[in-house]
Amino acid sequence: MELYYSFSVLIVLSAIFSYINERFLKLPSTIGVMVIALLVSLGLILTDKIFPHTFQEFSTFISSVDFTEVLMGAMLNFLLFAGAIHIRLSDLKEQKAPVMIFSTVSVIISTFAVGFMLFYILQWLHMGIPLIQCLLFGALISPTDPIAVLGILKQAGVPKSLETKVAGESLFNDGIAVVVFIIMLKLAQGEDVDLSFSSISMLLAKEALGGVALGLLLGYIASKTIGKIDNYKLEVLITLAVVMGGHLVASAMHMSGPLAMVAAGLVVGNYGRQFSLSEVSKDYLDKFWELIDEILNAILFLIIGFELIIITNIADYWLIGIICIAMVLFARLISIWLPVKIIPMKTKFNKATITILVWGGLRGGVSVALALSIDNDLNKDLLLSITYYVVLFSILVQGLTIGKLTSKARQIAGTETI
DSSP states (O other): HHHHHHHHHHHHHHHHHHIIIIIIIIOOOHHHHHHHHHHHHHHHHHHHSSSSSTHHHHHHHHHHOOOOHHHHIIIHHHHHHHHHHTTTHHHHHHHHHHHHHHTTTTHHHHHHHHHHHHHHHHHHOOOOOHHHHHHHHHHHHHHHHHHHHHHHHHHTTOOOHHHHHHHHHHHHHHHHHHHHHHHHHHHHTTTOOOOOOOHHHHHHHHIIIHHHHHHHHHHHHHHHHHHHHOOHHHHHHHHHHHHHHHHHHHHHHTTTTTHHHHHHHIIIIEEEHHHHHHHHHHHHHHHHHHHHHHHHHHHHHHHHHHHTTTTGGGGGGHHHHHHHHHHHHHHHHHHHHHHHHHHHOOOOOHHHHHHHHHHHHOOOOHHHHHHHHHOGTHHHHHHHHHHHHHHIIIIEEEEEHHHHHHHHHHHHHHHHOO
16 A cells, blocks of 8 residues: 555656646656756755744655665666667667767776766865775766666757667666676675676676676567567567566576666567567557656656755755766766777767767766665765766756757757767
């Protein structure tokens, strides 16, 4: 009953906020919901200061929502499958080198760039914390968020090739980012971690490659099964089983559930679409997963907005929060520029392309969820607060301006292709 109550409250608020945005704000749906949730959160905080404990029950409800478990354990799998099912493999193949490099090498470069910069900046501000905790922040803030990226790029008018680079990177970088985060978290907790190349390689292989292999297998089995029937209701049910059952299998085998869902979505959305689905089934499957994507995105960004209520000391870290926004953008620039200059790739990157890749690398719910999972004795208040500043700027400022930046970049480049 408690789960039903919580889900009901989130659905009702999502519907109300989405309606208000559609009627009055006219912002992209996910951003609009988050903006309204933020304004409501600020209103509740101010009201509580004047009339203490007025909204205590609502604050308790928000605090009771385990955002890390809700996002990383459930919603992320649905959202990644829904995003991957609409990506064409032909587009992804054309951009395979940038996608692979940005989702691996760039994440590691950004992790260490952010970590070391934060360490020295905090020393300068007399707020010093151990270097390993700074690297922990670097690990959680470096991956671009697939949910934020996929949701916002759809409406931004970004060229197809560039959209594929950014979307592909965001879909695949979770695997290595989570492994790096887990290693940093264990080191910060004082656990003995084997940092040898062979050990880390095996961990990455099992987590990332194992997840992809599992997803490919599940997607192929689902596609073959769907090809033997002609019942769109059952076909949709099979894809649901892939997501929910696949997550359980991935968790039991200690493989990356997100990567498994991306791989499964790509197989069903391409191989299954071409050889197994009728036109009617394609239409119903697309509409079903678009609806799931829309509903879960609304709930997710609603929760992100309301997280402000439980980050009690966020005002104490406004200066370092603002500095971190610039710092993370600079690290993003380094992590894109270095591989582009050093690693040979068929795709050519001009200044306009690099600028949009940097500005379009949005951070979102995944970073907040990872920050919430940090132990309290590891300066969680500081790391969570600066994460929230970066995520808010990323979604509200970068997300709302990426379309205009793309148009301006096209004009400067003097071409329609960036």
